[in-house]
Amino acid sequence: MATTLPVPDTSTDVSPRRISRKSTGADAVFVQSIRVVGATVLVITGGVGIFLGWQAWPTLQHYGISFFTETTWQPEADILGIRAVLTGTICVALVAMSIAFPLALVTALYISEYAPSFLRSTLVSMVDLMAAVPSIIWGLWGYFLIMPHASELAVWLDRNFGWVPFFDVENADPNAPVVDISRYSFSMFCAGIAVAMMVLPMSCAVMRQVFSQTPPGEKEAALALGATKWGMIRAVVLPFGRGGIIGGTMLGLGRALGETIAVLLILSPSFEAKWRVLEIGGNTVSALIAGRFGDASKSQLSALLAAGFVLFIITLIVNTVAAVIVNRSRSGAGTDA
Amino acid sequence: MTAVPQTDAPAVGQTHLPTYDADAAPPVPRSSLGKPTLDERFALIGSWVAALALAWLITQRLLPLEGLPWFLIAWFVCGLAVNAVTASMSGGMVEVRDRVAASVVTVGAMIVGAVLVSAVVFVVVRGWRPLMHLNFFVDDMSGVGPKDPFDEGGVAHAVLGSLIQVGIAVAITLPLGVGTAVFMSEVGGRFARVVRTVVEAMTALPSIVAGLFIYTVFIVALGYPRSGLAAALAIGVMMLPIIARASDVVLRVVPGGLREASLALGASRWKTVWYVVLPTARPGLATACILGIARGIGETSPVLLTSGNAPFFVTNPTDGVMNSLPLFIYSTVRSGEPNSIARAFAAGTVLMAVVLVLFITARLIARPKKAKKVRPSRRLTGGTNRFGLNLRTADPLVEMGPVSSDGDTPYPPDSTEGAP
Numbered sequence: 033m034a035t036t037l038p039v040p041d042t043s044t045d046v047s048p049r050r051i052s053r054k055s056t057g058a059d060a061v062f063v064q065s066i067r068v069v070g071a072t073v074l075v076i077t078g079g080v081g082i083f084l085g086w087q088a089w090p091t092l093q094h095y096g097i098s099f100f101t102e103t104t105w106q107p108e109a110d111i112l113g114i115r116a117v118l119t120g121t122i123c124v125a126l127v128a129m130s131i132a133f134p135l136a137l138v139t140a141l142y143i144s145e146y147a148p149s150f151l152r153s154t155l156v157s158m159v160d161l162m163a164a165v166p167s168i169i170w171g172l173w174g175y176f177l178i179m180p181h182a183s184e185l186a187v188w189l190d191r192n193f194g195w196v197p198f199f200d201v202e203n204a205d206p207n208a209p210v211v212d213i214s215r216y217s218f219s220m221f222c223a224g225i226a227v228a229m230m231v232l233p234m235s236c237a238v239m240r241q242v243f244s245q246t247p248p249g250e251k252e253a254a255l256a257l258g259a260t261k262w263g264m265i266r267a268v269v270l271p272f273g274r275g276g277i278i279g280g281t282m283l284g285l286g287r288a289l290g291e292t293i294a295v296l297l298i299l300s301p302s303f304e305a306k307w308r309v310l311e312i313g314g315n316t317v318s319a320l321i322a323g324r325f326g327d328a329s330k331s332q333l334s335a336l337l338a339a340g341f342v343l344f345i346i347t348l349i350v351n352t353v354a355a356v357i358v359n360r361s362r363s364g365a366g367t368d369a
Numbered sequence: 370m371t372a373v374p375q376t377d378a379p380a381v382g383q384t385h386l387p388t389y390d391a392d393a394a395p396p397v398p399r400s401s402l403g404k405p406t407l408d409e410r411f412a413l414i415g416s417w418v419a420a421l422a423l424a425w426l427i428t429q430r431l432l433p434l435e436g437l438p439w440f441l442i443a444w445f446v447c448g449l450a451v452n453a454v455t456a457s458m459s460g461g462m463v464e465v466r467d468r469v470a471a472s473v474v475t476v477g478a479m480i481v482g483a484v485l486v487s488a489v490v491f492v493v494v495r496g497w498r499p500l501m502h503l504n505f506f507v508d509d510m511s512g513v514g515p516k517d518p519f520d521e522g523g524v525a526h527a528v529l530g531s532l533i534q535v536g537i538a539v540a541i542t543l544p545l546g547v548g549t550a551v552f553m554s555e556v557g558g559r560f561a562r563v564v565r566t567v568v569e570a571m572t573a574l575p576s577i578v579a580g581l582f583i584y585t586v587f588i589v590a591l592g593y594p595r596s597g598l599a600a601a602l603a604i605g606v607m608m609l610p611i612i613a614r615a616s617d618v619v620l621r622v623v624p625g626g627l628r629e630a631s632l633a634l635g636a637s638r639w640k641t642v643w644y645v646v647l648p649t650a651r652p653g654l655a656t657a658c659i660l661g662i663a664r665g666i667g668e669t670s671p672v673l674l675t676s677g678n679a680p681f682f683v684t685n686p687t688d689g690v691m692n693s694l695p696l697f698i699y700s701t702v703r704s705g706e707p708n709s710i711a712r713a714f715a716a717g718t719v720l721m722a723v724v725l726v727l728f729i730t731a732r733l734i735a736r737p738k739k740a741k742k743v744r745p746s747r748r749l750t751g752g753t754n755r756f757g758l759n760l761r762t763a764d765p766l767v768e769m770g771p772v773s774s775d776g777d778t779p780y781p782p783d784s785t786e787g788a789p
Contacts, residue, residue, distance in 0.1 A: 067552060067556065070553065070564045073545050073609065076606070076609060077567055135477055135480060146471065158482065159481075161725070161728055164728050165724065168699060172713070173487070173488040236481075261470075261471065290578070293669040293673070297703075343575055352573075
């Protein structure tokens, strides 16, 4: 058996084939059309943001810095500002997060560490289902089921911790024989509870995902060294998941800032920049928009859009910071696999 | 073990060897390493029963704390205390901390579960009476006042309106959203990065601002009336970034090897996308879309600004006001009449049922095909479906995207299942 080697053909000049990544034929059509789709979506989504900024500009120019320092919203008197609604937005979001954060953290820990393994996927589905419950349902729940109890809790808090500025309620005596319960209802505290239940599943899902990424080798090492389960969680799971905890919380915060319908249902609107969360009344940016858009003239609409723009910017900053934090933790840096 | 060399070393850092009690009973062998022993289980259950009794004593006999909430709080606090005491009987401070932490975590998770169950049960119970009448599902509310009995009127017009609005919104956003996701993950390049940045930024857009945008542009500036179409556009503006981003997340975890294999076999990029990438990601894409729809159908604020509130059937989305389920709930509950509120709760039950059906469909589509039959080997196939697509890490509900960007997670989420 002889092997014949191919004889190189030297008659023509052979140069390597040119490799091009440029698409041809149907591929070019595909790439170009899908690029058009992407550009359309860019125009739509980016257009919303640019439109908001463009509409907000005249208002911001007209009112200047007073747009951020004025509390009242009286367009007919040409006085308006978002200090009160901005304070209210932050208050509701803070109340919501101070309830949602511990519950989300322990739920995520329970699902990833304590729950029996046959229950785990059911529990994950339940948390996801909780995220899918519409916000109006949480509004009804907060208004009819929680608010009576929450106002009683508010009376108790005012009675015992009234010296804390947060828990003070003006024009109401918690020690009176018959407490005026209406001063303690329809408050930012009640609205915050409903909002908390909306943001809890989202924070919980992010935390659980990061916890479940903890390297099992390090967890088993901690247990092998004699750590209890809690010791293992404190030494391994929580430090590893720190980015997820912070990021998930901030994502929830971003959602809580923009929540409308539960706040609109529960909170009785008032224009006063206050931090007394237990007291009746308050307002948020989104509730202001929902309440005032109907009878708004062109300039008022611009003012509402400016308020919406400010809210969007705040949410955007919070979400971006959250994404950066979670992304950084996601790589699992600082652990050897 | 008896010959312990005693030295006069300084006390700091001294090692004490344990002393053995020769008379002690032989240790009971544990049946398994992970599970608590009979003793531990008895201590745990006993502690909570003791705490229940203590809580009753405190709230009913000693302190003026009435009502179920105080009783539950007292039970929880007493439970922690008794657990700490029983733990300190068998171990040191470390054990006490472990037991208390376990109790806190378990009770916290139970609170969250109770909240979810209470919300669902509460809405169903409050809306039970209207739900018992068949006309609630087939009639509209035209000519029905807020005080009228439940055998008149229904929410069929709101259900129809919701379906039409969300249908239009989906017809617009689904091709655009999935197309953008394909563009971002399959074509790439500098422009795709710009698109991805903007889309991710716009997921932060509060839904009320999306509604206000459509209201300003479509209704005030262009002069169209409030209509189902406007509401559909508002929902679409809200849903578009959500669906685009969730689909992008799903497409990014399609293994690169599949794409390369297809291209290496000579398929064009278009064929690769159509015959390899999209079918592989189909369950994930379906989940992303259905969850986006569930979000869109339940969102009230964009609809509140754009659709208006009609009490009768409207089938033409461009023809004036049109009702939808969330808006119906909001407007009827605002009227304050007890019958109206009951109707709102019944409509809430219908809305929850719709969302639940969508949700279960999404879960069934996304469920890993073989995971139930064979217990997956620990490191390799945790939660992957038959295409090797890990849907747990690519869960579109978690808006953070895949946990590992290359789709090849070193530690799949289920890999800790066997840890004690």
